[in-house]
Amino acid sequence: MFMAKEDKKQDQATQVAIGEAVGTVAAQSIGEPGTQMILRTFHYAGIESTIATSGLPRIVELVDAKKKPTTPLTYTYLNDNIKNNFEKATDMTKRINEVYLADVAKRVVESFSKGTITIVLNRQEVEANDLTAKQIASKIEKAFNLDTTVEDRRITVNVHTKDLRKIRSTTTKLYESVVSGVEGAGKAVIRQDKKTQEFYVVSAGSALEPIMELEGVDKSRIYSNDIFAMYRVFGVEAARNSLIKELKQTLQEEQGISISDRHLMLLADAMTMSGMIKSVGRHGLSGEKNSVFARAAYEETVKHLINAAAFGETDPMKGVTENILVGKQIPLGTGAVRLTVKKEDLAKLKPKKSKD
Amino acid sequence: MAKKPNQKTYVYLNGRIIGHVADPTAFVNEVRSARRTGNLSGEVNISYMPKLGTVNINTDRGRIRKPYIIVENGKPKFTADIKDRLDRKEIDFNYLVRSGIIEYLDAEEEENALVAFNEAGITEKTTHMDVDLASIFGFTVNMAPYPEHNNLARHAMLANFIKQAEGMYATNFNLRFDSRAYILYYPQAPISTTTPYTSTRMAQHSAGQNFVVAISTYYGYNMADAVVINKAAVDRGLGRSTFYKSYTDEERRYPGGQRDMFRIPPPTAEGYLGEHAYSKLSEDGIIEPEMPVEEGDVLIGKVAPPRFLEESLGASGLEEKIRDDSSTLKTGERGIVDSVVFTESPGATKIVKVRIRSQRVPEVGDKFASRHGQKGVVALITPQEDMPFTPSGIVPDLLINPHSIPTRLTFGYLLEMLAGKAGSVTGQFIDGTAFSEDGTKRTEDCGKMLEQYGFDKYGEEELYDGITGKRFGAKLFTGCIYYHRLYHMVSNKMQVRSRGTVQILTHQPTEGKARQGGLRFGEMERDVLIGYGASLLLKERLLDQSDKTDVLICKDCGAIGYYDYIKKVALCPICRGSNLVDIEISYAFKLLLDEIKSMHILPTIKLKD
Secondary structure (H helix, E strand, C coil): CCCCHHHHHHHHHCCCCCCCCHHHHHHHHHHHHHCCCCCCCCCCCCCCCCCCCCHHHHHHHHHCCCCCCCCCCEEEEECCCCCCCHHHHHHHHHHHCCEEHHHHEEEEEEECCCCEEEEEECHHHHHHCCCCHHHHHHHHHHHHCCEEEEECCEEEEECCCCCHHHHHHHHHHHHHCEEECCCCCCCEEEEECCCCCCEEEEECCCCHHHHHHCCCECCCCCEECCHHHHHHHHCHHHHHHHHHHHHHHHHHHHHCCCCCHHHHHHHHHHHHCCCCCCCCCCCCCHHHCCCHHHHHHHCCHHHHHHHHHHHCCCCCCCCHHHHHHHCCCCCCHHHCCCCCCCHHHHHHHHHHHHHC | CCCCCCCCEEEEECCEEEEEECCHHHHHHHHHHHHHCCCCCCCCEEEEECCCCEEEEECCCCCCEEEEEEEECCEECCCHHHHHHHHCCCCCHHHHHHCCCEEEEEHHHHCCCCEECCHHHCCCCCCEEECCHHHHCCCCHHHCCCHHHECHHHHHHHHHHHHHECECCCCCHHHCCCCEEEEECCCCCCCEECHHHHHCCHHHHCCCEEEEEEECCCCCCCCCCEEEEEHHHHHCCCCCEEEEEEEEEECCECCCCCECEECCCCCCCECCCCHHHHCCECCCCEECCCCEECCCCEEECEEECCCCHHHHECCCCCCECCEECCEECCCCCCEEEEEEEEEECCCCCEEEEEEEEEEECCCCCCEEEECCCCEEEEEEEECHHHCCECCCCCCCCEEECHHHCHHHCEHHHHHHHHHHHHHHHHCCCEECCCCCCCHHHHHHHHHHHHHHCCCCCCCEECCECCCCCCECCCCEEEEEEEEEEECCCHHHHCCCCCCCCECCCCCCECECHHHCCECCCCHHHHHHHHHHCCHHHHHHHHHHHHHEEEEEEECCCCCEEEEECCCCEEECCCCCCCCEEEEEEEHHHHHHHHHHHCCCCCCCCCCCC
16 A cells, blocks of 8 residues: 555654553553543433433443334435435425324324224324324324224224224224334434534434335435444444444543543454454353353353363363463563474584584 | 332342242231330341332341431420430430331432431421531531531541540550650640530540631641641640650560570670660560660560571580560661560460650651641741731731631631630630531621620731731731641651662662651652763662672573682683673562573573673
8 A cells, every 4th residue: 555654654653562551551541531420421312212321321322232222313414415405304304204104183082882083183283293194094004904984073983893902902903003204214303504504303313214115215324323223224344434433432432531442443343353243242242252261251151161161162262361370471562472483593503502 | 210109019128039928018017016125136137119019127237327316196205304304314315215216227228218407407208307507517527516517528537637636545554555655745625616526535635736827828838728836835735745665575485395585694695785775674585664775776685596496406416596585676766665564375475565665745747637637747947036926916826828728618617716715715615516606796796706705706816927027918817726737747657778788688778767768769669860961870779779689690501600719710610711700789689590500491691792
């Protein structure tokens, strides 16, 4: 690769030496400022409906690779032609915003003698979500494969049965059915970027795929704080990058702690290098160490020792923990280098030895 | 949530529901008036919580209660007439409580009360008045003057320091055998005092001395909460104290008719400490009073039967085997035997108590604290001639760093310095009870007293550097303030180790001062060396200076072997071969291998080369 002389110098100067304990240094560099993290977090007052987890709980969530984060958020950016248009952006918000029947219904009446369920809609709510009774009725028809009759703001669903239980279970399902928006997207809010003035949509879920199918969504910029959603949709590299981004954001912007990116990159690399997202700890990285002793020294000592005995494992003694345990010099830092003698040199030595 | 009309108000007695009332206000008033007239115990507290719709009556123990003067119709019941009678000692405090002038409220009943600070603050709605504003603070905080001028967090510290102060904890201290006791040599009553301090007669049991303090740096020796003290003042007895420590031993009886015996153990006894250790004991095996003792000296010689029954008879079958169970002076301790007491337990076994006394002169590392949460460790004891001095020849006892004041907001410290100075020049105690006077008036009063005797009214002095003789560029605030010597002393805490004892199980060094232990090189310290890449230093710490052991490993089968001293050959117990090599491993690892072996798993070690 071509490099200017100065750049090359710089590049060499910042390279890590062989045997440098990068993992330990990274752990210390994240761990020490971590002790100063405060549980008290600052929230912005206002319309923001979702308050994202932050601080130490969020860090723990990321490092433990939780499949479902406590507060998943999706940032939907819009195509260039509509991103500065407030009306179109609001429209997009409404298309994403997940609305349940329970949100728009005023009351639901079951008739066990007729075998029908009557839904009385709340006019204000229906209008606020740009819906009509007919739209809702057709949604129900599609989702449940049932006949409906619409009469002003009254939807009557014919269940075709007089079985008490069936009617009741249909009612509960009806309540939870999505009448508008993207399923799994959660409540959506419109927001404006302070710098670029563009509008974007924030929704409280991590259903990326259905949102991406909507017209007008910039697929290249859609982002979620759910690492697994990013992994599912964009692959492991994207997951790695969003992991770094989330860690950095939590530490730097919310807690005012600045850590060199390299440490976070190393952590994210370690968590994703297998092609999957693995947690740091017993069920992830630490539990998959090569050495029996290193695993036994960490957690579940007996389990690891018994399994090692049952399968006749051999400890390669390549890591740090196991070498400290037995009392050997660790293969790191000054211990990473060995002396070797060239064969030719050895041959030269032989006659001298015989003389002694 | 307002109470609905006709909704019942439930009555709880000590948290248990006992019924309901229709008119809670009337009910509560009735109970209160019964208490005030003496028809009901004064320990009953009742409160009405309209929001919850409950009336709580509490009579159980463990409630914190505070006395208040009852106010009725805008007038406190504690009148001038009653005050006169109280002053003439015709009546006492308990009379006031009995006759419904003062009542105790608990935390719950306080919710129903509107308390005025003083008579001027009484309005129509007022129900109670504070007995004294100082009662806002607790007992310990009221020991300090001017607490209202300090940060509240400092009071929490002050409360702790007062408990740790050396003083005269009991006047019969020389008859007592407390396991540890500290007696200050010249305790003084504080110049700036408080009403609670005098009324509880703390001055008769005081736990400190009045120090002349200048707020000044001293060549960096009082940085970061360190203090510099005057050697001449120390020689005159400043902060000097005696430390008493008691050792107790008992002649126990054991099942089977065996018993302990106080005596000098015979050299045949198990665990005999050597002739020298027992040299200070008298014939009865107990040390004599006024005997200087050092660490390792036996104080109470005692022999005990062996721990296990089989050992009780010696090899000959005739001679009874015994074990040395003497009490020795612990490591790092020294002193003079103060007193020895022989007594008996209720079970008629002999008990010996030995008390050791040692003088504790303030030294570098000892801890001092004022009454404002300002603690400091002695960093330098400097000769009087090197200390700063005033033109009139006053030399401070202690120099505190000016940086200790502003961030901690302990303005009471400055006020006490000023008041202490004013009190010492005029020869009187100055009252500093919380909220008893306005801060400005206090400084003005003290200033007037100081001016009267030719001092600066702000308490500043022109000081001269004792070393160069030059006058300092600025005037320094100098005053007199009460200081406590706290019982944390280096001589009781310091400990060193280079080589020493190891644990039997792991062969690793012991932990703790009592066992001559080392300091733990823990996991985080380990990580530091890993992070630095200092692999050989790490190995030295964790192996060479810890539990290094040589182990023979069979090259053929990898098992741990042994050296047969008769055949003079290393042997492998598994394959019976003699192809073994010597390796260094940690004993803890050997122990792990042994424990694995005990579970019928054979770990083997494969060696390179």
